[in-house]
Amino acid sequence: MDNLPKCGANYVPLTPLTFLTRASKCYANRTSIIYGNVRYTWKQTYERCCRVASSLQSLNVFKNDVVSVLAPNVPAIYEMHFAVPMAGAVLNTINTRLDANNIAIILKHSEAKVFFVDYEYQEIAKKALELLTTSKIPKIPLVVVINDIDSPTGVRLGELEYEQLVHQGNSSYIPEEITDEWDPITLNYTSGTTSEPKGVVYSHRGAFLSTLSLLLGWEMGTEPVYLWSLPMFHCNGWTFTWGIAARGGTNICIRNTNAKEMYTNIVSHNVTHMCCAPIVFNILLEAKPHEYKPLTTRVQILTGGAPPPAPLVEKIERLGFHVVHAYGLTEATGPALVCEWQVKWNELSRESQAKLKARQGVGILTLADVDVKNFDNMQSVTRDGKSIGEVCLRGSSIMKGYLKNDKANISAFKNGWFFTGDVGVIHQDGYMEIKDRSKDVIISGGENISSIEVENVIMSHKNVIEASVVAMPHPKWGESPCAFVILTKNSQIKEVDIIEHCKSNLPRFMVPKKVKFVEELPKTGTGKVQKNHLREIAKTFVVLEKSNQISKNREKPRYYDQNQEQIHALSRL
Amino acid sequence: MDNLPKCGANYVPLTPLTFLTRASKCYANRTSIIYGNVRYTWKQTYERCCRVASSLQSLNVFKNDVVSVLAPNVPAIYEMHFAVPMAGAVLNTINTRLDANNIAIILKHSEAKVFFVDYEYQEIAKKALELLTTSKIPKIPLVVVINDIDSPTGVRLGELEYEQLVHQGNSSYIPEEITDEWDPITLNYTSGTTSEPKGVVYSHRGAFLSTLSLLLGWEMGTEPVYLWSLPMFHCNGWTFTWGIAARGGTNICIRNTNAKEMYTNIVSHNVTHMCCAPIVFNILLEAKPHEYKPLTTRVQILTGGAPPPAPLVEKIERLGFHVVHAYGLTEATGPALVCEWQVKWNELSRESQAKLKARQGVGILTLADVDVKNFDNMQSVTRDGKSIGEVCLRGSSIMKGYLKNDKANISAFKNGWFFTGDVGVIHQDGYMEIKDRSKDVIISGGENISSIEVENVIMSHKNVIEASVVAMPHPKWGESPCAFVILTKNSQIKEVDIIEHCKSNLPRFMVPKKVKFVEELPKTGTGKVQKNHLREIAKTFVVLEKSNQISKNREKPRYYDQNQEQIHALSRL
Structure with a gap:
């Protein structure tokens, strides 16, 4: 045979x-x-x-x-x-x-x-x-x-x-x-x-x-009928x-992916499908009256790049779009997990549905396996929705490797797995949820804090439009959470209000020690917040607010100019 | 790289x-x-x-x-x-x-x-x-x-x-x-x-x-929710x-695939999908009142093994089933082509739709290529829906080969193609249609006659339920078509009526020289008519009706008993 x-x-x-x-x-x-x-x-x-x-x-x-x-x-x-x-x-x-x-x-x-x-x-x-x-x-x-x-x-x-x-x-x-x-x-x-x-x-x-x-x-x-709202240069569309x-x-x-061009094409050609980062939802939602056209058929949106906040999913679906959430990365030829809908979820509230939809889901059929591995012993974590570890993938949809970069290949491929650098949990129902990029996890007094978890609590405040949380050096805890927050227009909210809100909704060690209000967050072209920039800014807060000693320990001078530029950029917006 | x-x-x-x-x-x-x-x-x-x-x-x-x-x-x-x-x-x-x-x-x-x-x-x-x-x-x-x-x-x-x-x-x-x-x-x-x-x-x-x-x-x-109406022993279901x-x-x-067991399970479990040969349509259609249950949701049927006659598709769809037609063979891991529906067909009459649905369609995505090759020169035939040739497939869904059977492997795999032994055409729109098994083609006076084409004409007669056409030896033309026909109950139709009907709808050389009315056709478990049996019977007609000389030339005595058995089987039914 x-x-x-x-x-x-x-x-x-x-x-x-x-x-x-x-x-x-x-x-x-x-x-x-x-x-x-x-x-x-x-x-x-x-x-x-x-x-x-x-x-x-x-x-x-x-x-x-x-x-x-x-x-x-x-x-x-x-x-x-x-x-x-x-x-x-x-x-x-x-x-x-x-x-x-x-x-x-x-x-x-x-x-x-x-x-x-x-x-x-x-x-x-x-x-x-x-x-x-x-x-x-x-x-x-x-x-x-x-x-x-x-x-x-x-x-x-x-x-x-x-x-x-x-x-x-x-x-x-x-x-x-x-x-x-x-x-x-x-x-x-x-x-x-x-x-x-x-x-x-x-x-x-x-x-x-x-x-x-x-x-x-x-x-x-x-x-x-597929609208090219996602750049083809992202993992070949x-x-x-x-x-x-x-x-x-x-x-x-x-x-261009401006509101007018998208709505005009969607309606003229009866678009059925489109992909985009959640940031594009905002473009569609904020269309001016002369740009907007009501949908004549339901348009499927596959989104990824960042988890779509539940209220945003609710809003965009009210316009006639139907959102499916996927998780992926360039190394996995784009989406590697898709949040497959389950029939029994149809009976849940819109809010619960949007929360389920924000999870990253299950591996696509070509992936031979998806796992979340404990950082220390590389064993699979318990599937309880709580135990965090690094998301690992294996299967024939994973890249051949990085070109002319042995070092990166060695660190990405280990023991038959591709290590994504993302931190997640697996829920009891087998659905994976990303908690953070591993480099975005905040380690405070030995505890891992998921920056996304803190962000979700801050975003649940009615006056908050967007929030991003990063590690800020802390003299006692090593790191502590620092939040950058965009407020709704004309709101009178103060730093202490956000901190109080967090105290009511989070364990004490997860509450941000600093909240900075900004007009806009620095983002990549796909709408991912550039947390490395925010981290650099957060470091300067410590420099300004805490002793110089800490600054010397944790900060490298070469970042300094970049921070200043970034602060400048933020304050301009 | x-x-x-x-x-x-x-x-x-x-x-x-x-x-x-x-x-x-x-x-x-x-x-x-x-x-x-x-x-x-x-x-x-x-x-x-x-x-x-x-x-x-x-x-x-x-x-x-x-x-x-x-x-x-x-x-x-x-x-x-x-x-x-x-x-x-x-x-x-x-x-x-x-x-x-x-x-x-x-x-x-x-x-x-x-x-x-x-x-x-x-x-x-x-x-x-x-x-x-x-x-x-x-x-x-x-x-x-x-x-x-x-x-x-x-x-x-x-x-x-x-x-x-x-x-x-x-x-x-x-x-x-x-x-x-x-x-x-x-x-x-x-x-x-x-x-x-x-x-x-x-x-x-x-x-x-x-x-x-x-x-x-x-x-x-x-x-x-998948009903196992197709035996798992057929290409692993x-x-x-x-x-x-x-x-x-x-x-x-x-x-069992009796009407009661199927309807009971379809309705109790809200079946969404099932596969079966067209013969199973008859079981579903002929259910007795105590066996039948009206469908509560639409059931998708994937059918294959034999092209589903258009009137049968129409009838079964009226019950709430939705038929998709596929073509395949064991050697291709089951269905290799699927008759993909096209949106523009929605506007056609039910009759035209059923005709389109009876075509075998386009190759599945794993097949690297599908072709119909001229018997003589092995070149691709013109895509005109008329030029016939042998259906050839290549791709990773084709079997590894036949076990311990070099001879069969050599004849099936040639020049990078798998030869199916089926005869077909490719329509202008790229959809393939099987015209016959190559061994079922009737060669009359040097002309290729598709037995399926003759069958379709006979079946369009209002008093015909089913028809199967095979080659019968002919002293002048070598072979000529012979039809086995099942009539509707109590119809007074005679052989000459069917022949006249064919004369009005077919070129002269394609008209059957003999029409035999039967109660049932010999079939395989999957509902394929066993034409080899019918051919043996057809040979005896010539023996009985024409000179002994022809019989000697074309018939081998070893078939004779089998024919008698078959005739006996047919007359019993």
């Missing part, structure tokens, strides 16, 4: 490229992409990808070469998710919110051979390229500008333009055969809030399996770049 | 066993199985499987050993789908409709080490074992009887009983690690209507991928044995 050999008929390397080939045959005349006045069918998308792939090869792009792209959610970046690997190469999508320096670091580290730049980002791309030139790397990538396909601008950044590559390419190109499903397909750099960006490599196998698992996890049926082809759906591409 | 190694965290062999482990953690207290008054949760099912697996190992069952089971859809056979591979062994489910001789052939060919027998099948199992003993094979399998778990009978067939293995087993057993996803998981014998049964081997990888693809293809969400665990659903096990 063991001797039955693999052959071309029964062992075909797994790759999401088959989804496009299949779509070009089975969904040939269905609309694949809508962008303004531009429309393509799946047959056309396939042919355009063939053309781009063949043009890449004529530019000497071959197996395992990196092709970078800096672009918003326009058709070109969607097509490149297929075209680049069809040429045997590896797609590297770059976060458009990065500065020139970080872009240059990525181009250099990835050894990108070609760099596609949307015309809107030509200035920053130029700067990044200049930085590369001065750093004297052996080969500067070839630049291809992406003009706006709907309203071309004529902007150029060198010789080459995307549509020209499409035009000159061969629509009958036969894609490079994927002979090993472990071969790389994409390279995504982590946001690097705390360190240099790390290059996360996905395999064809991982991308294929994650795509199927997420379609299942979200229960996305055939013919979805949480795999839905490939997933929409698998489902024969329609991609609604948009350049 | 290539140098990033596989490790335990990011390359876990794919196996459906992870679905059960996951279910035992994430759906621990949900009902996994209902059978009469018996109920288990997923935690219990997992523990029972651990116990059975550990007991198997204590019976010296190890890696790659075959464990056979002959049982209806009771909880034990469901559990064995996990327990046997958890012990590292290979599950062989045997069709309960086979005779003792075929069962003996399978036990011998598979070299089964243990043979589980449901008490209802003890007599036939005894006969099969006697045949084995007389054939002097080196090792007769160890027999374990499966008593009825809901109402134990006390029947024994040797020393061992299933619940005893559960009882004696170790609930903390740690399943054998699957180190290679290409390892075998199950062994399913084809029905062998035309030849010796062939042993089809599935790998863990193939089973895992097929399961995910079918959940997607059928759009089965979480918490399905078209993978839903594993799929229901993946979805945290409830398995409704039933011993």
Whole structure:
């Protein structure tokens, strides 16, 4: 039985490229992409990808070469998710919110051979390229500008333009055969809030399996109409770049995620699905009357990046959106757990439902296992919703590894598990709930304090809009919680009110020793609060309020300027 | 990028066993199985499987050993789908409709080490074992009887009983690690209507991928309530044995698929999904008043094995069932194509819809490709809905191969494709439609006639309930169509009426030269008409009606007795 050999008929390397080939045959005349006045069918998308792939090869792009792209959610970046690997190469999508320096670091580290730049980002791309030139790397990538396909601008950044590559390419190109499903397909750099960006490599196998698992996890049926409110540069659009082809759906591409553009597209095209960070809920909720359009059908939202606060879920659902919460990270090809709804929850109050929805849920089907391990002995914690530990994952949707970063690989992969750096619990019903990033846990007098737990209590105060809690050095307890709070407009609340509120709702050791009111919190592009910045500010509170001795012990001078900048930034807002 | 190694965290062999482990953690207290008054949760099912697996190992069952089971859809056979591979062994489910001789052939060919027998099948199992003993094979399998778990009978067939293995087993057993996803998981014998049964081997990888693809293809969400109307011995229940665990659903096990048992269970447990051959539609439609219960919710039916005639689909859907049609074969781990519904079809007439639904559809997501190849030059046929050829498949859901049957493997796997032996066309919209089994095609005067096409025309006659068309030897044309027809009760239709009806609706060469009215058609357990039997009967018509010379040329005497038997069987019905 063991001797039955693999052959071309029964062992075909797994790759999401088959989804496009299949779509070009089975969904040939269905609309694949809508962008303004531009429309393509799946047959056309396939042919355009063939053309781009063949043009890449004529530019000497071959197996395992990196092709970078800096672009918003326009058709070109969607097509490149297929075209680049069809040429045997590896797609590297770059976060458009990065500065020139970080872009240059990525181009250099990835050894990108070609760099596609949307015309809107030509200035920053130029700067990044200049930085590369001065750093004297052996080969500067070839630049291809992406003009706006709907309203071309004529902007150029060198010789080459995307549509020209499409035009000159061969629509009958036969894609490079994927002979090993472990071969790389994409390279995504982590946001690097705390360190240099790390290059996360996905395999064809991982991308294929994650795509199927997420379609299942979200229960996305055939013919979805998918709004690109999530940047494709985030884990390849949480795999839905490939997933929409698998489902024969329609991609609604948009350049910006402002309220007007989202509502207009949702209503004109009967959008059924969209992904976004919870921060986008606010954009949708705060739409001005001329931007807002009432939904005509229910829109499924898959959200992640940060747990959606229960009141926010309630508000957005009242508009006709239906929220599913997922948890993931770049290293896990996007969402790794989905908060699967249970029929029996239908009978609960809206409030209880929103609380359940805020949990991270259960592993997607491709993950072989999900565990929360005790920090000290690496044993599984009790599934009681209380015992905290580090969230660990294993399965074929986990990245191949970090590119050229053995140290990071060694610390991420241990004993057959991937360590996420997130701290969580597992509830009795098997649903995981993240309590914190491990680096965000506050250790006060030897007790672990989940910053998220303190934040939830503060946010339950009627005058609080948002709160973020970080560790602040403390002479006696080592660390103690410090809260940054945004209040509702014109409220007369004082620091002591928040502290009293916490005292009534939390164990004493968890009550913040300091509450700072701010107008806005520093956030990453995906809406994650940059707690490292807040921690630096918190340290200065101690410096200002407590003895210099503590400051010397816990603070490194190199952070100081950054803190000042951050305080400045906060006070400006 | 290539140098990033596989490790335990990011390359876990794919196996459906992870679905059960996951279910035992994430759906621990949900009902996994209902059978009469018996109920288990997923935690219990997992523990029972651990116990059975550990007991198997204590019976010296190890890696790659075959464990056979002959049982209806009771909880034990469901559990064995996990327990046997958890012990590292290979599950062989045997069709309960086979005779003792075929069962003996399978036990011998598979070299089964243990043979589980449901008490209802003890007599036939005894006969099969006697045949084995007389054939002097080196090792007769160890027999374990499966008593009825809901109402134990006390029947024994040797020393061992299933619940005893559960009882004696170790609930903390740690399943054998699957180190290679290409390892075998199950062994399913084809029905062998035309030849010796062939042993089809599935790998863990193939089973895992097929399961995910079918959940997607059928759009089965979480918490399905699944009625076991399809025997689990057919391609492991078209993978839903594993799929229901993946979805945290409830398995409704039933011993018989009579109308009463099905309706009672559907209504008591709010069944959401069931699979069956179209023949089961008739059982549901012909329920007597005391057997029938009106549905309280819509029940999804996935059907296959034979294309469901459009009027039958219409009738069953009026009762509240919703039919999806799939096409598959044992070699493809069950359904390989699913007739995916398209939104735009909603606006068509019921009749047009039923016609579209009768097509076989598009490949599931795990299939890398589906093609129809010209018989002569093996090139892809034009996608025009007319050009016929052999249906070919490739992808990781195709079997590892036939066990100990090099000849069959060589003829099935050619040039990286699996050849199904089915004849079909591809429509312009990419949907495949089966026209015939290649051996059922009628070649008349050099023209290929699809027997299904002729059948469809005959079935459109208002007095026809069912029709089957096969080749009959013809002195001039080589072969010509011969129709076996079941008429509605008390109809006065004559052979000439059917022939005239065909003349008005078909090209002349496709019109049957002979129409034989029968009371019933010989069918396999899955409701497929046994055309090989009808062909033998058709040959005798020629013998009786035409010259002896033709009979001598085309007929082999060894078929003769069989024909007589068959005619006898038909006339009895």
